[in-house]
Amino acid sequence: MKDQTVIPGLDGVIATETDVSYLDVEQEEIVIKGYDLIELSEKITYIELAHLLFEGTLPNKEEEAKFESALKKEYALPDEFLSIYNNLPKDMNAMDALRTGISALGSFDPLLEDRSTSANREKSLRLLAKIPNIVANSYHKLTGATPVEPREDLPFSSNFLYMITGKVPTALEAEIFDQSLMVYSEHEMPNSTFTARVIASTQADIYGAYTGAVASLKGSLHGGANEAVMYLLLEGKTVDGLETLLFEKLKNKERIMGFGHRVYMKKMDPRATLMKKALKRLAKDRGREDLVEMCQRGEDILREEKGLYPNLDYYAAPVYYLLNIPIPLYTPVFFAARAVGLGAHVIEQHDNNRLYRPRVKYTGPRNLHP
Numbered sequence: 001m002k003d004q005t006v007i008p009g010l011d012g013v014i015a016t017e018t019d020v021s022y023l024d025v026e027q028e029e030i031v032i033k034g035y036d037l038i039e040l041s042e043k044i045t046y047i048e049l050a051h052l053l054f055e056g057t058l059p060n061k062e063e064e065a066k067f068e069s070a071l072k073k074e075y076a077l078p079d080e081f082l083s084i085y086n087n088l089p090k091d092m093n094a095m096d097a098l099r100t101g102i103s104a105l106g107s108f109d110p111l112l113e114d115r116s117t118s119a120n121r122e123k124s125l126r127l128l129a130k131i132p133n134i135v136a137n138s139y140h141k142l143t144g145a146t147p148v149e150p151r152e153d154l155p156f157s158s159n160f161l162y163m164i165t166g167k168v169p170t171a172l173e174a175e176i177f178d179q180s181l182m183v184y185s186e187h188e189m190p191n192s193t194f195t196a197r198v199i200a201s202t203q204a205d206i207y208g209a210y211t212g213a214v215a216s217l218k219g220s221l222h223g224g225a226n227e228a229v230m231y232l233l234l235e236g237k238t239v240d241g242l243e244t245l246l247f248e249k250l251k252n253k254e255r256i257m258g259f260g261h262r263v264y265m266k267k268m269d270p271r272a273t274l275m276k277k278a279l280k281r282l283a284k285d286r287g288r289e290d291l292v293e294m295c296q297r298g299e300d301i302l303r304e305e306k307g308l309y310p311n312l313d314y315y316a317a318p319v320y321y322l323l324n325i326p327i328p329l330y331t332p333v334f335f336a337a338r339a340v341g342l343g344a345h346v347i348e349q350h351d352n353n354r355l356y357r358p359r360v361k362y363t364g365p366r367n368l369h370p
């Protein structure tokens with residue numbers, strides 16, 4: 001092999017062609033099937049975005065109703081499904097509970113081994129419908145609370161928040177939660193999507209691809225950061241407390257969760273700007289403007305001291321806090337939102353597959369003998 005150049009972390013490497021999405025950093029645009037994600041998030045609903053990612057077009061009213069009704073028919077989990085959590089440790093991580101749930105769900109799907117486009121679409125829809133149920137109710141089951149049955153009379157995202165909190169969200173809560181699902185829905189080739197595509201490229205099934213993606217997203221350098229951000233804000237308690245804490249962490253050369261991004265490193269993540277606006281609205285409604293002030297101070301410190309900017313997780317965390325979502329569910333909710341992007345990617349991978357199998361630059365010894 002001639003070229004032995006190693007690109008650590010595959011930084012900047014073009015891994016595949018895709019028509020799902022693209023981060024245009026120069027134009028500050030997250031392109032989803034030709035549309036700008038931020039504009040979509042301000043103008044449409046998560047269900048319409050899901051239709052765009054699965055079917056390739058924004059739906060008209062009739063198509064949207066049909067799509068949402070098909071999803072609602074798939075809300076229910078198989079009978080006794082939640083009993084799988086009876087024999088697992090009650091304090092298991094919620095992402096591990098989700099990973100186990102998605103893995104188990106695959107065995108109930110009659111189309112598990114069918115990789116055709118239509119079967120993959122059907123399975124993606126089932127996953128999109130059932131993952132919120134697994135997220136909310138594996139948590140209730142493990143924490144000893146009563147599972148909350150999905151409600152078909154509520155819109156998709158209101159039902160999701162309802163299953164988590166047990167309360168029907170207000171119009172403002174529903175709107176902001178729906179917007180958060182949109183900004184989390186798809187983001188080109190993050191580690192979790194790459195993981196899913198690598199798994200799918202062996203012709204493994206879609207449930208296996210999603211299961212691997214959950215494992216990837218759990219990590220603190222990826223989705224797990226939203227939970228870490230909230231623990232940081234709670235530890236800081238006040239604007240001054242957060243300032244002291246951040247300077248201490250920076251002095252100790254610790255990474256500050258919710259800042260920096262492989263693609264946007266020296267710019268603010270456009271999704272964070274949108275969630276910051278949402279936070280301001282929600283904080284005003286709740287009389288929690290102190291949370292906005294804290295986040296702003298943190299943002300200023302990281303920019304001034306490190307030239308680092310917030311990523312989506314930094315502003316999604318306090319939004320989820322004010323929506324009364326338990327902190328251990330922040331990353332599972334992120335995954336549930338990402339189910340649409342993952343579906344689109346796995347379908348594309350199976351439809352136009354080449355096995356992922358890179359090479360290495362070997363640095364170990366040679367010519368040893370036993």
Ligand SMILES: CC(=O)SCCNC(=O)CCNC(=O)[C@H](O)C(C)(C)COP(=O)(O)OP(=O)(O)OC[C@H]1O[C@@H](n2cnc3c(N)ncnc32)[C@H](O)[C@@H]1OP(=O)(O)O
Nearest residue numbers: 220221222223225254255256257258259260261262311312
């Ligand atoms: C929705 C999402 O998943 S967004 C990502 C969520 N993850 C986080 O918020 C975790 C915190 N952020 C990070 O760890 C990083 O910014 C990452 C992992 C997201 C991207 O990192 P990479 O592209 O691999 O860059 P890398 O880790 O090499 O960092 C480059 C430099 O910036 C510094 N840096 C990057 N992010 C941070 C941070 N959050 N806090 C402190 N320093 C940081 C690194 O220490 C490094 O400095 P050095 O060159 O002096 O050693």
Ligand SMILES: O=C([O-])CC(=O)C(=O)O
Nearest residue numbers: 186187189190191262312
């Ligand atoms: O793009 C990335 O590397 C991580 C990220 O922001 C996401 O998955 O939403």
